[in-house]
Amino acid sequence: MKRFAPYLVLLLLLAACFSLATVLQERSASWSKRGASDNVLNVLLGDGRRLFANHFFVQADISFHSGYYPSIFDQASRPKDTSHMTAKEGEPAEEEHEKQMNFLGPPRDWIERFGRHFIITEHTHLEGHKESEILPWLKLAAELDPQKIETYTVAAYWLRDLGKIKEAERFLREGLLNNPDSYDILFDLGRLYYESNHDAARARKIWDLALRRWSEQEAANKKPDLLKLDDIAVNLSHLEQTEGNLARAVQLLELAKKASPHPDVLQQQIAELKQKLATRAPAAAPKAP
Amino acid sequence: MEPIIETKNLRVEFRAQNSGQAKKVAVKDLNLSIRAGEVFGFLGPNGAGKTTTMNVLLGFVNATSGAAFLFGVDVREPIARQRIGYLPELTYYYKFLTAEELLRFYARIFGIPRAEADRRIDHLLKLVELESARKRPIKTYSKGMQQRVGLAQALINNPDLLILDEPTSGLDPLGRMKVREIIQRLKNEGKTVFFSSHELGEVETVCDRVAIIHQGELKVEGRVADLIEKYQANLEKIFLNIIGYEPQLSA
Amino acid sequence: MNTVSALAGVVIKELYRRKDFYVLFFLTAVITLVMGSVSFFHDAKIVRYVKEIALLLIWVSALVIAIGTTARQIPAERESRTIFPLLAKPVTRWQVILGKFAGCWLACGLALIVFYLFFGVVSGSREHHWPLLNFCQALWLQWVMLGVVVAFVLLGSVVFAAPSSNATISFIVVLGILVLGRYLNQVALQQPEPLCAVIYGLYFLIPHLEWFDVRDLIIYDQHLVGWVDCGLATLYAVLYMAVFLVGAWLVFRRKPLNL
Numbered sequence: 001m002k003r004f005a006p007y008l009v010l011l012l013l014l015a016a017c018f019s020l021a022t023v024l025q026e027r028s029a030s031w032s033k034r035g036a037s038d039n040v041l042n043v044l045l046g047d048g049r050r051l052f053a054n055h056f057f058v059q060a061d062i063s064f065h066s067g068y069y070p071s072i073f074d075q076a077s078r079p080k081d082t083s084h085m086t087a088k089e090g091e092p093a094e095e096e097h098e099k100q101m102n103f104l105g106p107p108r109d110w111i112e113r114f115g116r117h118f119i120i121t122e123h124t125h126l127e128g129h130k131e132s133e134i135l136p137w138l139k140l141a142a143e144l145d146p147q148k149i150e151t152y153t154v155a156a157y158w159l160r161d162l163g164k165i166k167e168a169e170r171f172l173r174e175g176l177l178n179n180p181d182s183y184d185i186l187f188d189l190g191r192l193y194y195e196s197n198h199d200a201a202r203a204r205k206i207w208d209l210a211l212r213r214w215s216e217q218e219a220a221n222k223k224p225d226l227l228k229l230d231d232i233a234v235n236l237s238h239l240e241q242t243e244g245n246l247a248r249a250v251q252l253l254e255l256a257k258k259a260s261p262h263p264d265v266l267q268q269q270i271a272e273l274k275q276k277l278a279t280r281a282p283a284a285a286p287k288a289p
Numbered sequence: 290m291e292p293i294i295e296t297k298n299l300r301v302e303f304r305a306q307n308s309g310q311a312k313k314v315a316v317k318d319l320n321l322s323i324r325a326g327e328v329f330g331f332l333g334p335n336g337a338g339k340t341t342t343m344n345v346l347l348g349f350v351n352a353t354s355g356a357a358f359l360f361g362v363d364v365r366e367p368i369a370r371q372r373i374g375y376l377p378e379l380t381y382y383y384k385f386l387t388a389e390e391l392l393r394f395y396a397r398i399f400g401i402p403r404a405e406a407d408r409r410i411d412h413l414l415k416l417v418e419l420e421s422a423r424k425r426p427i428k429t430y431s432k433g434m435q436q437r438v439g440l441a442q443a444l445i446n447n448p449d450l451l452i453l454d455e456p457t458s459g460l461d462p463l464g465r466m467k468v469r470e471i472i473q474r475l476k477n478e479g480k481t482v483f484f485s486s487h488e489l490g491e492v493e494t495v496c497d498r499v500a501i502i503h504q505g506e507l508k509v510e511g512r513v514a515d516l517i518e519k520y521q522a523n524l525e526k527i528f529l530n531i532i533g534y535e536p537q538l539s540a
Numbered sequence: 541m542n543t544v545s546a547l548a549g550v551v552i553k554e555l556y557r558r559k560d561f562y563v564l565f566f567l568t569a570v571i572t573l574v575m576g577s578v579s580f581f582h583d584a585k586i587v588r589y590v591k592e593i594a595l596l597l598i599w600v601s602a603l604v605i606a607i608g609t610t611a612r613q614i615p616a617e618r619e620s621r622t623i624f625p626l627l628a629k630p631v632t633r634w635q636v637i638l639g640k641f642a643g644c645w646l647a648c649g650l651a652l653i654v655f656y657l658f659f660g661v662v663s664g665s666r667e668h669h670w671p672l673l674n675f676c677q678a679l680w681l682q683w684v685m686l687g688v689v690v691a692f693v694l695l696g697s698v699v700f701a702a703p704s705s706n707a708t709i710s711f712i713v714v715l716g717i718l719v720l721g722r723y724l725n726q727v728a729l730q731q732p733e734p735l736c737a738v739i740y741g742l743y744f745l746i747p748h749l750e751w752f753d754v755r756d757l758i759i760y761d762q763h764l765v766g767w768v769d770c771g772l773a774t775l776y777a778v779l780y781m782a783v784f785l786v787g788a789w790l791v792f793r794r795k796p797l798n799l
Contacts, residue, residue, distance in 0.1 A: 367631060368630055369630075370629060371630045377624050383550060383622055385554055394546050394549070394550055397545075398543050399630070439625070446629075452628075
């Protein structure tokens with residue numbers, strides 16, 4: 001009996017641990033959500049994962065610039081937003097960005113002058129199918145911080161540009177699952193259906209939903225995201241114009257005009273549409289939305 | 290004939306560990322002269338200055354004043370160690386090397402050509418009875434085997450002077466006998482052996498001359514037979530008397 | 541030279557008989573292969589992220605090997621008392637320093653060759669394109685940089701008694717230079733005097749190891765560094781190696797070694 005005593009004590013201790021665990025299991029959920037999470041990264045990193053997600057997003061930007069990127073010591077020159085990542089050459093966002101990225105300046109001493117032979121000193125953007133190189137970083141960023149909207153929108157933009165429509169849709173839907181109220185993701189999804197799939201009906205539904213979400217979230221804000229409202233309304237208006245729903249198109253352009261940085265251009269479009277409406281035969285019925 | 294080992298007023302002082310203490314004098318004005326072909330025993334209690342003296346001879350420590358020479362060359366010159374072999378008390382060698390690799394490494398340091406090195410390695414490994422273990426890493430060796438590797442590396446350059454620090458320490462009686470045999474063989478070949486030991490019985494058997502050092506000072510030096518006759522006692526009793534643990538003996 | 545090459549040979553034997561190198565290589569290979577096997581949006585042509593991760597792991601592993609191997613050379617010899625039978629031979633302390641340096645540096649070079657071969661296979665299998673000259677230049681520059689690191693750590697190993705403190709301090713200093721060295725002048729100009737002068741002085745004093753980090757040129761398929769610039773950078777590194785090695789010798793030759 002004496003010989004087995006240590007083993008019996010061990011068994012008793014194990015039994016006590018097991019019993020305690022069953023009692024504490026339910027209680028522990030109220031202490032911390034982290035341990036209860038089914039996401040390994042969330043358990044390991046907690047909220048710190050957002051730092052990593054941000055790092056990977058910046059890494060995507062660095063990759064987009066083929067390594068030419070300002071350091072943390074050139075903070076003033078760091079891109080303030082990601083509009084350059086989805087802007088084409090010649091667009092105002094791109095030109096503004098070009099000025100910002102001229103951060104190197106003349107070398108301050110011989111060490112800096114010599115050191116520039118070993119680094120990338122030319123500002124370029126990826127092109128010619130090479131944009132796919134930024135996608136792994138965006139995917140990792142999305143894994144770590146599913147609540148970062150622009151990860152999905154930037155990735156979807158390039159996936160569509162590379163002809164990977166299904167992958168773009170899947171990624172945007174994943175983003176929507178994690179951010180059901182995001183009008184940005186809804187807008188991009190709508191663009192995908194309209195421009196890539198040519199599915200006007202679906203695009204209309206999504207953009208309408210985006211408009212509703214925008215109103216719910218931004219209307220009461222002191223500084224609402226007017227650019228996004230302009231984007232959604234103008235695109236939806238264009239869809240309605242194509243479908244022959246000119247009255248609705250005019251309504252949407254009126255809405256966009258309040259938010260647009262170029263209201264006079266929109267006003268001109270409204271005037272043209274109103275003229276078309278007036279000259280249209282009364283018998284011609286618009287397609288039902 | 291020029292002495293093989295010579296020290297002239299050798300003095301070694303160490304700075305005190307604490308600022309309040311005076312500096313420690315490890316060796317005080319030591320004058321030694323060891324001739325070619327001798328087996329010389331360097332004796333003393335712990336802390337007497339034996340190891341410090343050896344450190345100076347081997348170039349590990351610089352003398353504060355005085356000088357030390359090996360084959361007439363200042364010990365601070367690396368070339369002074371070209372013709373010596375050294376066996377430390379605590380035998381630690383590169384554990385990841387085999388006995389053969391270790392000997393080959395030391396042979397390269399001495400500039401021994403490859404063919405000659407191979408021949409010597411074979412001979413030495415046979416001499417110290419490590420032939421069967423030559424390809425095994427030293428970390429797998431017992432203490433006795435490591436001691437024997439040590440002896441082999443001390444002999445790789447066929448030295449004219451062998452400096453041994455407690456060569457039989459940690460060995461069983463058989464091992465001690467083998468070491469004594471090797472020392473005797475070296476003596477017969479005309480080599481000089483300088484060793485420190487606490488095994489006074491062994492020293493009495495093997496050595497031609499001895500020196501006893503105590504508190505850094507040379508107390509007595511001479512032929513073993515002459516000392517025994519002079520003090521009418523064995524070496525152990527002479528040693529104890531010198532360091533002050535026995536009543537005075539008739540001189 | 542015999543003595544130096546014999547000592548170097550022992551260092552290299554130690555490296556490939558210890559497990560460190562194999563563990564680091566295995567980790568690098570596994571992480572790279574796992575990352576490389578992940579399919580992002582069904583695009584098999586995406587390769588830059590694999591190159592980036594692989595090169596980062598190679599750099600980290602090489603630094604671990606360089607600093608870890610070098611930091612323990614002389615302290616381990618003293619602790620294990622193998623320095624005594626060594627210095628009892630006709631070996632000068634300068635030869636010991638040079639031999640340890642040569643062994644550690646060559647060991648790093650051998651490790652780098654294996655790592656870069658692996659990298660070449662992985663990136664080439666995706667890109668179907670092997671810019672061998674770029675790889676060789678990157679390998680050369682990294683190896684030369686590691687020479688400076690090894691010499692620096694060797695100086696530290698005769699100054700600091702414990703290999704762990706030497707390794708930690710060396711890691712911090714080397715990583716600091718790699719990450720911040722390029723920007724110290726900017727930081728200096730933003731400070732008031734006399735801090736500006738101190739930081740600017742430091743900027744001129746430190747070895748600019750970041751010059752030798754040309755990973756971006758490999759990842760983003762950029763041009764080679766000019767061979768004259770490469771040569772000048774090599775000379776710069778050799779000068780710093782000499783400074784640190786002479787410093788190590790000056791410290792080591794005065795150190796008493798007590799049995």
